[in-house]
Amino acid sequence: MTEKQQYWILETKHCGYAFGLNKNGILVNTYWGKRMESQSDYPAPPESDGWASFNGPTQVLQEEYPAYGGMCFHEPCLKATFEEGVRDVVLQFESETTINNELVINLRDIHYPLKVSLHYRSHTDFDLIERWVEVENFGKETITLERVFSAIWHFPVGGEYFLSHLTGRWNDEFNLVREPLTPGVKVLESRRITSSHHHNPWFLVDDGNCTEDNGKVWFGALSWSGNWKATAEVTNFYTTRLGIGINDWDFVWQLREGEIFSSPHAICGFSDKGYGEASRLLHNFIRDELVPHNKQVHKVLYNSWEATFFDVNEPSQAKLAKIAAEIGVELFVVDDGWFHRRNNDKAGLGDWWPDSEKFPHGLTPLIEKVNRLNMDFGLWIEPEMVNPDSDLYREHPDWILHYPTRQPTLARNQMILNMARPDVQEYIFSKIDRLLTENNIAFIKWDMNRNVSEPGWPTAPGDQREIWVRYVEGLYKVWGDLRKQHPGVIWQSCSGGGGRADLGILKFADQIWVSDNTFALDRLRIQHGFSQIFPAVTMESWVTDADRGKIPLEFRFHVSMCGSLGVGGNLLLWDKAEIMESTYWISHYKKHRQVIQFGDQYRLSKKSMQYMSKDAEKGVLFVFQTESNLNNSPITIHLRGLNPELKYKVEGLQEILTGAEWMSRELSYPFKLYESAMLEISAY
Numbered sequence: 149m150t151e152k153q154q155y156w157i158l159e160t161k162h163c164g165y166a167f168g169l170n171k172n173g174i175l176v177n178t179y180w181g182k183r184m185e186s187q188s189d190y191p192a193p194p195e196s197d198g199w200a201s202f203n204g205p206t207q208v209l210q211e212e213y214p215a216y217g218g219m220c221f222h223e224p225c226l227k228a229t230f231e232e233g234v235r236d237v238v239l240q241f242e243s244e245t246t247i248n249n250e251l252v253i254n255l256r257d258i259h260y261p262l263k264v265s266l267h268y269r270s271h272t273d274f275d276l277i278e279r280w281v282e283v284e285n286f287g288k289e290t291i292t293l294e295r296v297f298s299a300i301w302h303f304p305v306g307g308e309y310f311l312s313h314l315t316g317r318w319n320d321e322f323n324l325v326r327e328p329l330t331p332g333v334k335v336l337e338s339r340r341i342t343s344s345h346h347h348n349p350w351f352l353v354d355d356g357n358c359t360e361d362n363g364k365v366w367f368g369a370l371s372w373s374g375n376w377k378a379t380a381e382v383t384n385f386y387t388t389r390l391g392i393g394i395n396d397w398d399f400v401w402q403l404r405e406g407e408i409f410s411s412p413h414a415i416c417g418f419s420d421k422g423y424g425e426a427s428r429l430l431h432n433f434i435r436d437e438l439v440p441h442n443k444q445v446h447k448v449l450y451n452s453w454e455a456t457f458f459d460v461n462e463p464s465q466a467k468l469a470k471i472a473a474e475i476g477v478e479l480f481v482v483d484d485g486w487f488h489r490r491n492n493d494k495a496g497l498g499d500w501w502p503d504s505e506k507f508p509h510g511l512t513p514l515i516e517k518v519n520r521l522n523m524d525f526g527l528w529i530e531p532e533m534v535n536p537d538s539d540l541y542r543e544h545p546d547w548i549l550h551y552p553t554r555q556p557t558l559a560r561n562q563m564i565l566n567m568a569r570p571d572v573q574e575y576i577f578s579k580i581d582r583l584l585t586e587n588n589i590a591f592i593k594w595d596m597n598r599n600v601s602e603p604g605w606p607t608a609p610g611d612q613r614e615i616w617v618r619y620v621e622g623l624y625k626v627w628g629d630l631r632k633q634h635p636g637v638i639w640q641s642c643s644g645g646g647g648r649a650d651l652g653i654l655k656f657a658d659q660i661w662v663s664d665n666t667f668a669l670d671r672l673r674i675q676h677g678f679s680q681i682f683p684a685v686t687m688e689s690w691v692t693d694a695d696r697g698k699i700p701l702e703f704r705f706h707v708s709m710c711g712s713l714g715v716g717g718n719l720l721l722w723d724k725a726e727i728m729e730s731t732y733w734i735s736h737y738k739k740h741r742q743v744i745q746f747g748d749q750y751r752l753s754k755k756s757m758q759y760m761s762k763d764a765e766k767g768v769l770f771v772f773q774t775e776s777n778l779n780n781s782p783i784t785i786h787l788r789g790l791n792p793e794l795k796y797k798v799e800g801l802q803e804i805l806t807g808a809e810w811m812s813r814e815l816s817y818p819f820k821l822y823e824s825a826m827l828e829i830s831a832y
């Protein structure tokens with residue numbers, strides 16, 4: 149706290165964030181941006197009497213955590229109904245506590261027994277601030293919560309802003325969009341029970357002068373794998389704000405006596421070094437703080453899905469495994485099709501034991517073969533789902549999300565289990581736990597291949613609309629318990645590709661299957677979007693047969709080598725030359741993956757990526773010609789992230805120059821369509 153009374157400043161390495169009570173006791177945000185020289189430089193909380201008779205003070209001010217009440221018509225963070233039907237929340241400051249890097253501001257309603265605690269955790273070295281809220285009912289009567297956002301952020305007054313976000317659909321995820329924010333509300337959200345292919349719970353706001361390397365950016369992400377909502381609002385007073393949290397669409401939460409509702413955590417940051425630095429800050433945090441096996445290099449994997457689809461059995465997989473081992477694969481993953489009566493997508497989901505015709509002696513003989521080839525073994529599961537044609541559904545038809553009077557909508561012939569139910573959680577845990585206990589399984593791909601319909605829960609203990617939160621909590625519980633029980637297993641999150649890629653799932657999964665789209669050019673675009681948030685180590689990328697015969701294998705390998713490399717083509721069809729070339733690229737990747745997976749990433753352009761080790765001693769540069777380039781114009785780039793004083797050699801170029809010299813020099817690659825390069829950068 150400064151000499152300003154009841155004023156709080158959070159600082160990280162380069163960022164400052166401040167808010168305080170104004171004279172009328174309104175908690176107002178005063179600053180979010182570059183860290184000030186001195187704490188006394190942060191502005192004092194402004195006052196306002198409102199604007200004519202139509203707008204109260206809170207309509208004009210930048211409230212730190214606005215609740216729906218009084219004459220405030222903006223998007224609120226909190227909306228609640230009290231027993232008497234009162235739908236007006238008036239929060240007042242009550243107390244504060246600070247423990248280590250965590251500040252808690254306690255607010256309470258002026259009449260009702262509702263306490264709202266705003267939590268702030270400064271991650272000083274990561275240059276990020278984490279925020280969440282807890283809402284407590286300390287009275288006897290139930291309070292109905294209708295919206296609880298994790299945070300709202302205000303951007304400097306007077307600015308005009310642009311919002312960048314990621315949008316898409318199945319097979320076409322992570323398209324980066326940048327658009328001006330104009331008066332009104334722009335809503336991004338998921339109503340699909342997962343974070344979704346369609347939008348990602350991430351935002352970046354800039355003031356119009358932003359590039360990859362320069363300019364002010366304010367950014368954040370929500371750590372939540374279910375329905376979420378972000379509202380970016382330009383008010384009638386030309387101030388701009390953005391709130392994020394669990395989606396209030398179809399959401400209700402009955403907060404009973406003594407209960408606390410905790411929101412998901414949100415993370416936010418500011419940088420004056422453009423998009424690139426914003427991504428690197430998130431990358432560091434995700435890699436070092438969230439992802440469970442954060443120090444472990446990801447092995448080169450082979451996934452059999454695109455080779456054998458449902459035609460999985462011991463001989464077919466063993467043949468693939470043999471070739472996979474020859475080319476240098478370290479982890480062999482059997483995808484969909486291995487379990488009870490799973491011959492196509494019409495049956496089997498829910499019955500998580502090996503199919504007795506395909507694997508008459510269980511999975512062990514195949515796993516042993518794979519292990520003898522010096523590879524780990526991995527397996528695909530889709531535990532939240534059930535086919536009508538399954539033993540599980542025949543026994544427990546009431547376990548799915550459903551309304552008793554409606555026919556459940558099938559998508560890919562499957563329905564969604566109600567993960568909020570403890571019996572469903574126990575069933576899934578016991579089946580997957582058994583698989584992991586009885587078999588030497590090092591890796592699990594956890595898939596989810598449809599979105600929600602009929603989100604009913606007839607036997608819900610409270611309001612059925614709590615399902616949106618309780619489903620995700622159930623998912624986290626099962627996954628978390630499995631992790632605890634089998635700490636060595638590496639997990640991949642997949643939802644038909646990138647349908648569940650968020651900071652919440654990365655507390656459980658070590659990596660993400662980014663998209664089912666493995667066409668190299670599409671993939672480069674998708675990876676570009678993905679890299680806005682997620683580090684390369686989490687980005688599983690396979691070389692498949694998608695462009696076989698059309699785009700050189702070298703180019704396809706280079707695309708996948710930008711993340712955690714995998715192979716997904718039908719190796720039985722690959723000729724000698726392809727096998728030899730794959731062997732070369734896989735071994736080359738292994739030499740450089742430490743830098744790619746754990747280094748800093750620089751998007752030099754949409755056609756070029758650079759990775760530098762944290763000590764700036766080693767780097768890798770990828771360049772791709774993605775266009776027909778009829779004019780023969782070269783791809784030109786400037787290297788980034790070198791130590792200006794160190795001397796470096798860049799593969800393919802003769803000179804030994806200092807980092808400063810290299811970074812100011814334009815490098816030029818006159819490539820033809822589908823030519824690519826992977827070049828080593830090394831301190832000399």
Ligand code: DGJ
Nearest residue numbers: 453483484642644645664
């Ligand atoms: C969707 C995934 O994204 C694919 O990689 C594959 O695992 C299939 N599901 C299997 O059903």
